[in-house]
Amino acid sequence: MKRVLLVGAGEVGAKHLTALAGADGLTVAGIVDPAPHTELPDGIPSFAALRPALAVLKPDLVVVAAPPGAALAAARVAAADGAAVLVEKPATIAAAALAPRPEDGRIFVGFQPHFAPGLHDLLARPPAVERAEVRLAVRRDPPYFRGWRRTHAAAGGVLHQQAIHGLALALRLTPGDVESVSATAMHRRNLAETEDRITADLTLADARSVHVDARVDHEGPPRHEVLLQLADGRRLHIRGRNLEAGLADPAAAPTHEQLRRRMYAAVLDAAEGRPAHPCLFPLSALRRPLEVIERVYRDANRVRATHPAAA
Numbered sequence: 018m019k020r021v022l023l024v025g026a027g028e029v030g031a032k033h034l035t036a037l038a039g040a041d042g043l044t045v046a047g048i049v050d051p052a053p054h055t056e057l058p059d060g061i062p063s064f065a066a067l068r069p070a071l072a073v074l075k076p077d078l079v080v081v082a083a084p085p086g087a088a089l090a091a092a093r094v095a096a097a098d099g100a101a102v103l104v105e106k107p108a109t110i111a112a113a114a115l116a117p118r119p120e121d122g123r124i125f126v127g128f129q130p131h132f133a134p135g136l137h138d139l140l141a142r143p144p145a146v147e148r149a150e151v152r153l154a155v156r157r158d159p160p161y162f163r164g165w166r167r168t169h170a171a172a173g174g175v176l177h178q179q180a181i182h183g184l185a186l187a188l189r190l191t192p193g194d195v196e197s198v199s200a201t202a203m204h205r206r207n208l209a210e211t212e213d214r215i216t217a218d219l220t221l222a223d224a225r226s227v228h229v230d231a232r233v234d235h236e237g238p239p240r241h242e243v244l245l246q247l248a249d250g251r252r253l254h255i256r257g258r259n260l261e262a263g264l265a266d267p268a269a270a271p272t273h274e275q276l277r278r279r280m281y282a283a284v285l286d287a288a289e290g291r292p293a294h295p296c297l298f299p300l301s302a303l304r305r306p307l308e309v310i311e312r313v314y315r316d317a318n319r320v321r322a323t324h325p326a327a328a
Contacts (some may be wrong), residue, residue, distance in 0.1 A: 020077050022076035023045060025082035169210040172211065213286060
């Protein structure tokens with residue numbers, strides 16, 4: 018039985034507790050959070066700090082579900098102690114913070130939708146992609162924007178917090194430097210420093226392109242999709258509320274708990290020296306998406322609503 022230490026008992030940490038409870042061969046050995054925001058399961062030791070928990074429990078896997086910045090620091094401490102580490106996206110909003118460290122090879126980013134049906138073969142043998150479109154339409158209301166999520170410096174924007182699953186996938190499949198950016202960030206509801214919608218067109222080397230349309234003020238059903246236009250003329254549609262249907266029928270999509278369990282197993286396999294699962298996202302690979310996001314926000318035209326009716 019592999020021992021798991023969860024760092025962060027908030028909204029995302031609760032989702033991991035649910036997934037871990039049904040994971041074969043895994044047991045939650047402890048939880049680290051000085052001020053938990055979710056009810057902790059009975060019988061599981063809790064700690065206010067990470068280092069004492071690592072010393073007592075010696076976990077095989079550490080799942081870090083803390084806010085950005087704190088998440089990266091915790092992941093590196095756990096990896097340096099010898100654990101395999103899964104850190105929730107985006108881990109940090111500063112690309113410069115990802116300057117390589119010796120322990121980074123034991124750290125992977127929690128993009129569970131990348132384990133959706135059909136993506137294994139797509140990522141193992143990437144096709145030539147001419148254009149990728151990332152579409153996200155969800156709704157985040159005032160309770161979501163509390164604490165650290167209220168400021169861009171702590172949380173980043175829509176691209177860091179919501180659209181990064183699809184954007185990171187699209188960028189894995191469209192290599193090359195970004196040559197130009199045209200973007201607009203729209204602030205309507207003013208619930209936090211983050212924007213309600215951002216659109217961006219990225220031109221990459223060799224005439225490849227990525228289009229992003231991501232919003233968190235959507236009134237309809239949620240969706241997060243990636244559309245790929247291949248050089249051979251084919252179009253691939255990665256679908257779902259959050260990509261979870263992959264290339265398969267949305268009606269048969271796995272649950273997010275199932276996707277997380279696949280991800281845990283893949284991280285442990287890689288840490289034990291087995292070939293890395295193609296759907297795993299190494300920490301080192303996160304730097305490019307963050308650099309792209311930084312450039313989008315740097316160059317974006319910001320549009321702010323001036324009339325209450327715009328909300």
